[in-house]
Structure formats: structure tokens, C-alpha cells
Amino acid sequence: MKICHKLVTLCIPLVMIFSSCEDKKIVEPVVTDNFSQVYKNINVEDIKTHIKTLSSDEFEGRLPTTVGEQKTLDYLLKEFKQLGYQPGNGDSYLQAVDLIEITADPNMVMSIGDNKLNYKEQMMASSKLEQSQVELKESELVFVGYGINAPEYDWNDYSDVDVKGKTVVILVNDPGFETPESGLFQGKSMTYYGRWTYKYEEASRQGAAAALIVHETKPASYGWSVVANSWSGPQYNLVSENSNADKVAVEGWLTLDSAEKVFASAGLDFFAEKQKAKAANYNRRMGVTASVTINNTFKKSTSYNVIATLPGTSAADEHLIYTAHWDHLGKDETKQGDQIYNGAHDNATGIAASLAIAKSFSELTIKPKRTVTFLMVTAEEQGLLGSKYYTEHPLIPLDKTVANINMDAMNVLGKTKDVAVVGMGKSELETYLRKAAKAQNRHIVQEGKPEAGYYYRSDHFNFAKKGVPALYAKGGNEPIDQVTADYRKRTNVIITGCYHQVCDQFRENWDLSGIQQDAQLLFKVGHDLVNSNDWPKWTETSEFQRPR
Known part of the structure; x- marks a missing residue:
């Protein structure tokens, strides 16, 4: 009886201990990949809001060092902060660019x-x-x-x-x-x-x-x-x-x-x-x-690049940089009538696409391995000066910059079956682009006017000159259907004629589904790249090579 009594006494605390441990066992939540939903969430309405706001008369043509610049910077900082992006320059979202006017x-x-x-x-x-x-x-x-x-x-x-x-x-x-x-x-x-x-x-x-x-x-x-x-x-x-x-x-x-x-x-x-x-x-x-x-x-003045970053998990020191220029030509008070160069197509569209992609990365439940950084640069219209300054004074070491994806004058002519690669054949980034395009049932082609030298006319070029593989691609010339073809024919005349003119204004009848399509495309390109260990290279025939 005594022995049994002791055994029973010993058993009770052991049972209680195991029961207590079982009660306190932590069950980790299962994190599911929501990429597909986030991809679909890139929408025309968000893109439209950004374009319409940034190209409004209130922003006065977004000329560097003017009231228009300050309004633009305020808008971008507000957006990136709301999306949870961290400052890319220490504790600041801004990089000062000293200019002489x-x-x-x-x-x-x-x-x-x-x-x-x-x-x-x-x-x-x-x-x-x-x-x-x-x-x-x-x-x-x-x-x-x-x-x-x-x-x-x-x-x-x-x-x-x-x-x-x-x-x-x-x-x-x-x-x-x-x-x-x-x-x-x-x-x-x-x-x-x-x-x-x-x-x-x-x-x-x-x-x-x-x-x-x-x-x-x-x-x-x-x-x-x-x-x-x-x-x-x-x-x-x-x-x-x-x-x-x-x-x-x-x-x-x-x-x-x-x-x-x-x-x-x-x-x-x-x-x-x-x-x-x-x-x-x-x-x-x-x-x-x-x-x-x-x-x-x-006079000397100071303008600003905007840099915002979303840190990666296992390779946070490796960065993919998306770029777009926020500036345009400002206003000309000597002109009769309309004096404001609103720059809706060039380049409120690129900023809008950038913000849509930034939002998508912020909404992912499984965060990327590498860091995603958005660099919105100044003074592109004056000779790619903001991106030139950045690549000469990089906040992220260039040898830790995996690649650059640039957005400039996005497609406002509706969805396309093809993707035009500006400077086709220059780097292995086209492998990622081809995969993303295939997922949209699209194919990649060379740009329509390679003689225009567009690869040397936007901000990615300054990254390329420093050896960083840079991609510049957007909707091509093959409309998705006849309705889009008819719309494209009407609208393209206006877009072409309004390049660097005061008539580059937001239009309610614009079909922005092409920008939506391309923003989704470039989001996937970036998503695949920041979740890989790959370092894309230039092709042997390219004039750019990453310094060893």
C-alpha cells in the first residue's frame, strides 16, 4: 500500500507537467504565398490617381528646384511612408543633388x-x-x-x-x-x-x-x-x-x-x-x-532624388533598384494661353507604375530575399542628371546592385500582345522578362525605332555605364484586339505630337490597362530576381560590362 501510494503521488505531478507543456506549445501560423493576388491587385484606378495628381496644374510641371518639386517630393514621401518603405539614405528618403541653373x-x-x-x-x-x-x-x-x-x-x-x-x-x-x-x-x-x-x-x-x-x-x-x-x-x-x-x-x-x-x-x-x-x-x-x-x-541650387527601400530577408545587402524620373519641364510664363508642361505621359506614368509596383512588394506575405529599392530621380529632362549623380555617388554600392529596372513614358495605348525591349540583346535580364511575358501570353520584341537610341535617353543608361545590368521595356506595337487597335490609332497621334509640349496632359479617355499590364510584368520580373541568387550579366556583344 505504501509503495503504491508513493507511485500514485509521483505520477500526479508528472501528468500535470506534461499537460502544462502541452498547453503552452506554440503553433506557428502557416504563411501562404499571396503573390498571385498581389499581382492581380495592381489596378488601373491607383495608376490613374497618381498620374492625374502628379500632372495636375497644381504641380506646375514638376521643374526641379521649384514649388512643383516640393509638391512632388511631399507626394512621393507620403506614398512610400504609407507603404512601409524605409529611408534609403540613412534616416532620410532624399539624396541632395547640387545643380547649377x-x-x-x-x-x-x-x-x-x-x-x-x-x-x-x-x-x-x-x-x-x-x-x-x-x-x-x-x-x-x-x-x-x-x-x-x-x-x-x-x-x-x-x-x-x-x-x-x-x-x-x-x-x-x-x-x-x-x-x-x-x-x-x-x-x-x-x-x-x-x-x-x-x-x-x-x-x-x-x-x-x-x-x-x-x-x-x-x-x-x-x-x-x-x-x-x-x-x-x-x-x-x-x-x-x-x-x-x-x-x-x-x-x-x-x-x-x-x-x-x-x-x-x-x-x-x-x-x-x-x-x-x-x-x-x-x-x-x-x-x-x-x-x-x-x-x-x-545660380546654384539643390534638387533631390527620392530613395525608399524595403529590406530583404536573407540577402538584404543585395538590391534591385527600380527607377523613374519625377521631373518635367515646368512652365513658360512667356507663352500665351496654357503655360504649364504637365508631363502626364512623360513621366507621371512612370512614377505611377513605380508606386503601383512598390505597393505590391509591400503587400507580400512572404518577403523577398533581396532588398527592393525605388529611386525616383530628378533632372532627367536636363540630361539624366539625377541618375548620373546617384551612380557617381551611390547610396548602395554598385557591386551590390543586382540590376536596374527603369520606367519612363509608359504605355497609354492599351494592352498589347508584345513587349518592346529597348536596347534588345544587351543583358540576361531579358531571360526574366521573357518568362514574365510568357505568363501574360505575350512575347518580347525589339523596340520599334532602335535608330532613335532610346536606350541612351533615360535613367537606366547611367547604371549601364557603370556596369549594372539595366532593363527598359514596355508595351509594344501589337494591340490585343481590334477595339484597342482603333483606339491606339487615334491616340498615338496626340501622344507623339505632345512630346515635350504643353498638351502632354492627363486625358480621361486614356486606356491605362497597358500600364497596368506592364506594371504587373515588371513586378514579376523583379519578384523573380529578388528571390533568386542570380546575378544577371551583360551579353558578350553589349558595350557594357560589370567592372570586376
């Missing part, structure tokens, strides 16, 4: 030979030098063909000619554009050598005093009005230690009609000279001089 007095005339060329009508001229007056006085003209020095293409338009202190006259685009069958450069697809930025850079390296590019609509891919509007008014540049003393004193453009007259005054036929320049590297002294005086007002 230079405004040329439009009351100027350029004299070349016996020609008097008026500002904005027949020529454009400006200067990046930090001087109140820049004078070009009887500077000898030298025609340097396409103004290219490219050893890898065995091409040098500056060979055997000294242009120091002289004014070079340059053709737009590169030799492959008008002679695609020749095998020169990359045929119809523009290389960086065809961009106006390169032409001024090379003229500066050659020691020229001025560089004048001859505008032609087809090879430039935009009309003279784009040049006149973009190059007049305040022009922004990054503040440099040497006050841009290494730049040509005068950067300018000539209309085609003006160029013909200038060549004629030199006893030359413009088109005959152009034919020679297309065939091989070419230059010749023209025997006439150019003079112009540019009176500048300038």
Missing part, C-alpha cells in the same frame, strides 16, 4: 558667314561655363561628319585635323542610320556615338570652342520644336569642381535649313558633304567663321 538670354543672334541666325527659330545656343558672358568670336568652322572617335569601329572623324579653339559642325545620329546595309556601327540601331550628349563630350575632348549639331527630324527622331523647347529657359547641370571649364564654350543646334545656308555660304553643298561623311570618317575646314555672344544668369 544657367539661363541664356534669348536675345541673341549667331553670325556664320553672311548668315544671321535667330535664337529658337534657326539655331539654339547655350553654355555650361559658369560665366555671365560667353563670347564666340570669329571662330573657324570645321565640318567633322558625325563627330565620332570610335577605335572599335575603326572610325575617327577628328583624324588629321586640329579643332582646338574652332567650331565643329556635326551630323546627328551615327553612320549606320542611313546606310544600314553597309554594316557600319549597328545599322539602324543607334549607338551611344549617335547621341547629342556624346557629340558634345567628344568635341570637348578634342578642345573645340563650340559644337553645332545639324538637326534633322528622322535621324534625331524628334522635331525642331523639341530642341527649341528643351534647350530654352533654365538649363541644369551638375555642379563641378572646375566650373565645367573642360566643356566646349558653346553647345548648339542648327535647323536643317540654316545648315544648308551655312554650307552654301562656304561654297559647299550640305547634302554632298553629308554623303561623304556617311561613307567613311570625314572632316574638312569650311572657310567661314561663327560668332555669338551668350549672356547668362546662373
